[in-house]
Structure formats: structure tokens, C-alpha cells
Amino acid sequence: MTTPFLNRNSDQSQRSALRWLALGLGAGAAAGTLLSVASSGLAVYFARRIVVPQNAPEETEILHVQGFDDEMVIHLPATTDTIVPGRYSLFFHSGRGHARIGDIIEYDPRSRTVARAVLAVDSGDLRRARWGHWSGVYYTGPEHAGVLAEDITLTSDIGDLPAWFLPTDAAQPEDTWAILIHGRGGTRAEGLRAAATLNALGVPAILPAYRNDAEVRRGKASRYGLGDTEWLDIDAAIEHALRSGASRVVLFGWSMGGAIALQAASRGRFTDRIAGLVLDAPVLDWFNVLDRQARVNKLPTPIARLVLEMITQPWARPFTGLDTPLDLKRMDWVTRAAELDVPVLLIHSKDDEFVPIEPSLSLAKVRADLVTMPEYDRAMHTKEWNVDPERWSDDVANFLESKILRRQDG
CATH class of the missing domain: 2.40.30 (Elongation Factor Tu (Ef-tu); domain 3)
Incomplete structure (x- = not known):
């Protein structure tokens, strides 16, 4: 599940951001610079919308x-x-x-x-x-997905993280495990849509919470790293899997979870144990996503550029609350396509309203040797399973069986 981070409906929050920036600039701001201050205030507001975790609003009327x-x-x-x-x-x-x-x-x-x-x-x-939040996260717990589960605790650099371990009831479990990584604004329950498919294949799985999500927030101090920091928690999940019997892992990622998976696969301690990636509507290029959101929200180009600078430059830390600026170039996998070295299944609907499909199409084209990308449409953002769970499961199972799993004889 992914919550939009550019929302034009909160006028009060925009005014608060403007007042905050004006105070930060000090009393020396002259009347002639009021327009510039207003523009900067909007940039602060939208920059914070990107990095500050928020609960999904209940906007669907019942x-x-x-x-x-x-x-x-x-x-x-x-x-x-x-x-x-x-x-x-x-x-x-x-x-x-x-x-x-x-x-x-x-x-x-x-x-x-x-x-x-x-x-x-x-x-x-x-x-x-009377009001609700419509979501593609279909199951809220393993019991609803009809699979066995154990509560486990992972240890990362920020401390303990809750997770589910899904064992398989297969007679001969695979030595390749899955790590299921949810998207921005979601919880580990998002990965439960893959649980039955993995269980049928004999693949054990770990569904971790990670920093800044709803289960591991530091109150008002939490800030999304858009994958640039959260991958450290997935590295801890991989370590747990390898210590518990896995020989290799395949990383699943939904939306921002795809960005996290790619960072864990390229920057972690266990890059040689990554067998493959299954990415559903992944963020492969944050510049592309942010540009799309700026156009949707009709942000003038100078403000959109200032928003981008605020989340990537050290000078804006007092306004965004980020501990360190985000390195969006390091998360651009269209530019880094040559660095891919494992098989990838890319699932992405043509009508995705949040993460444009174009970077996925580009990656599939330039790395056709590694990337498998079936066509999906009318599923919007990360809802391919919801629209057609049988097809989604078949595509995932066929990819894993043909590209990843080492079947045991007998």
C-alpha cells in the first residue's frame, strides 16, 4: 500500500508550513520578498509530505x-x-x-x-x-491468508523489529527463502498476498516491519528514507533467514518496497545470496515519480525543483527533519540498469496512477536478458493481485520455478 505524498487538500498544513518557514527566515524578510517566502513555504510543505509518515486518510464514503x-x-x-x-x-x-x-x-x-x-x-x-480507506492490502494477518505463521523479532541498527515468519507445509522446503517488503505507508500485511503462492512452492518467507512504518515509528521524529535507509532493516531480515536455514533469498517489493529491495540487493552484506527480485509497481526512479506528483498537484517548476532540493541537500535538514539528505541518484535503476545481476520479475500495470510505468518498461527493454515483464492493465497501483490473483500467482510461480528455485529430486 502506498499513500500519496503530495496532497493539495490540506490548506491548513500549507499555511502552517508557510508560517514556520517565515519564522525560520527571521524578521528580516522584507515585504518585497513575500512571494518568494510563500513559494518556499509551499516547497517546505510538499517536501515534508514526501518524508513525514502519515496514516492513510479514510476518504471513501460508505x-x-x-x-x-x-x-x-x-x-x-x-x-x-x-x-x-x-x-x-x-x-x-x-x-x-x-x-x-x-x-x-x-x-x-x-x-x-x-x-x-x-x-x-x-x-x-x-x-x-460512514467513512473508510480503500486498500489493496487484502489480508490483515496470516490467519486470514490461511497460512501458518510465527512472530519473530529482527535486530537492526535501530533496534528490534517485529516480523512474521511463514514456514511452509511442503514435505521438502526450498533452501531459497522470500523476504516480502511492503510499500510506503503500508505494513507487513501487504506481503500476505504472496503467502499462499509461496507456501504452495515450498518457499518459507519473512515479512518484516521496517523503520518509519506504522509499527516502528519514532513518533513525530520519523522520516522516510524512500529506500535509502530502510534497506538496512531488510539486510537484518536476510541475515535472520540465512542463520535460520536459508541458502539464498529472493526479495519481493511493492512500490517503495521495490526501491528498498534494490538497495538491499546492491548495498547489503549479503549481495552474493540474492537469488532474484520480484517487484510489483516498483519505484525505480524517484525523479520520475516526484515529477509526476508535481504535475498532478500543478506545482510550478521552480517550486517543484525546490522540493527536490530540500530532500536531497544538507541545508534543508531543519525544514524536512531528515537526519541525512536522500541520495535519489543512487536509487535510479534505469540509469544503473547495467548493475543488475540477478533475474527480475517486473509486475506493473499500465494505468498505475502513482508510480508511472515508463521506468519499468525502460528497464525491461535494456535488461531483457534478466527482466521478465508480463503485461498488466487496469490494476492501478500495486493491485495486480487484487484484480486477478490467479494470474498474479501463476506469473510469480512460473518465474520462481524457471529462474530461481533449485528443485529437489524425488
């Missing part, structure tokens, strides 16, 4: 819930999210409630509403909910 508990139907406004077929989640009551939503039952183009099946309510009272 119009009506009808039927009995085992045959409930939910009525929602028809939006670009709610009219896409497949299976999804609806989080409500500030995330304390969760329902699994199924396919479309009825669509009314006149009222612009849609009715969908409610497959399960895992927590909370959906009938009392």
Missing part, C-alpha cells in the same frame, strides 16, 4: 450496508478505485475496523454508485461506519 452478516452488500460512490473488479480491503473507524470486499454486484451510472459483496468483516462494526 453510503449503505444491507443484508445479513453472511450476505452483506456495501454501497459506495463509484470512483476510480471502487469500480475496478477484484478483491480489496476497507479499513474504517481509524483502522480499527476491517472488511474484505469482493466483486461488483451492481453499478448505477446515473447515481454514480456501486454495490459490492462483503466477503468478511474481520473486525469492527461495518454497519456503523
Whole structure:
């Protein structure tokens, strides 16, 4: 799950950022520089939107819930999210409630509403909910995904990190394990969409929390590294896997999790143990993503450039709160394509509204020797599994069996 980090709807936050910057500049700012100060204030606001973790807003209106508990139907406004077929989640009551939503039952183009099946309510009272957060994170726990799990603790440079270990019930487990890395604004539950596929293949898996996510935040001091820092926690997960019986690992990454996976594979202590990568709507080039978001939010070019400078230059640390500037060039894998040295499965829908597909297409073209990229459309951002779980699972299984796994005889 990925939450948009450029949002034009918070006027109060923008005004607060402007006041904060004006105070930081001191009383010497003359009236003639007011426009420049205003522009800088907006840049501060958007730069902080990029790096400051926030909970996903509940912006989907729940119009009506009808039927009995085992045959409930939910009525929602028809939006670009709610009219896409497949299976999804609806989080409500500030995330304390969760329902699994199924396919479309009825669509009314006149009222612009849609009715969908409610497959399960895992927590909370959906009938009392009025607003929710629509998500592709379908399972909230291993028990809902129907797989065995153990709670484990990983140790990174920032301390202890919670994680799930998913053993396999296969008679002969693979010696290649999977590390499942969720996206920006998400939790380790995002990786549970791959759990059944990996279990069927006999591949054990670790789903770690990492710094700055909802489970490992340092209060208001947390700042996303966009992959430039979080990879250290994945390095700890790889170490745990190797100490627990794995010979090699394959890294799965959704959205920003893809950026994290690539950094762990190229900068970690165990680069020689990385067998491959499975990347779903990955951020391969942050410059491309940020440029897209700037255009969506209609930011003037000078402000967009200032936003970029604020997250990459030391002088802006007092405004962004970053411990160190982010090295976005180091996370540009279109430019670094020649450095790839393991097989990669790239899953990316053509209509991704958040992470543009073009860098993925470029990487698949220039590294056709290593990159497998099936075509997906109408799945938007990281929802390929939700739209067609059977196809997603087949693509992942075929890739792992043909490129990664060492099948045991007998």
C-alpha cells in the first residue's frame, strides 16, 4: 500500500508550513520578498509530505450496508478505485475496523454508485461506519491468508523489529527463502498476498516491519528514507533467514518496497545470496515519480525543483527533519540498469496512477536478458493481485520455478 505524498487538500498544513518557514527566515524578510517566502513555504510543505509518515486518510464514503452478516452488500460512490473488479480491503473507524470486499454486484451510472459483496468483516462494526480507506492490502494477518505463521523479532541498527515468519507445509522446503517488503505507508500485511503462492512452492518467507512504518515509528521524529535507509532493516531480515536455514533469498517489493529491495540487493552484506527480485509497481526512479506528483498537484517548476532540493541537500535538514539528505541518484535503476545481476520479475500495470510505468518498461527493454515483464492493465497501483490473483500467482510461480528455485529430486 502506498499513500500519496503530495496532497493539495490540506490548506491548513500549507499555511502552517508557510508560517514556520517565515519564522525560520527571521524578521528580516522584507515585504518585497513575500512571494518568494510563500513559494518556499509551499516547497517546505510538499517536501515534508514526501518524508513525514502519515496514516492513510479514510476518504471513501460508505453510503449503505444491507443484508445479513453472511450476505452483506456495501454501497459506495463509484470512483476510480471502487469500480475496478477484484478483491480489496476497507479499513474504517481509524483502522480499527476491517472488511474484505469482493466483486461488483451492481453499478448505477446515473447515481454514480456501486454495490459490492462483503466477503468478511474481520473486525469492527461495518454497519456503523460512514467513512473508510480503500486498500489493496487484502489480508490483515496470516490467519486470514490461511497460512501458518510465527512472530519473530529482527535486530537492526535501530533496534528490534517485529516480523512474521511463514514456514511452509511442503514435505521438502526450498533452501531459497522470500523476504516480502511492503510499500510506503503500508505494513507487513501487504506481503500476505504472496503467502499462499509461496507456501504452495515450498518457499518459507519473512515479512518484516521496517523503520518509519506504522509499527516502528519514532513518533513525530520519523522520516522516510524512500529506500535509502530502510534497506538496512531488510539486510537484518536476510541475515535472520540465512542463520535460520536459508541458502539464498529472493526479495519481493511493492512500490517503495521495490526501491528498498534494490538497495538491499546492491548495498547489503549479503549481495552474493540474492537469488532474484520480484517487484510489483516498483519505484525505480524517484525523479520520475516526484515529477509526476508535481504535475498532478500543478506545482510550478521552480517550486517543484525546490522540493527536490530540500530532500536531497544538507541545508534543508531543519525544514524536512531528515537526519541525512536522500541520495535519489543512487536509487535510479534505469540509469544503473547495467548493475543488475540477478533475474527480475517486473509486475506493473499500465494505468498505475502513482508510480508511472515508463521506468519499468525502460528497464525491461535494456535488461531483457534478466527482466521478465508480463503485461498488466487496469490494476492501478500495486493491485495486480487484487484484480486477478490467479494470474498474479501463476506469473510469480512460473518465474520462481524457471529462474530461481533449485528443485529437489524425488
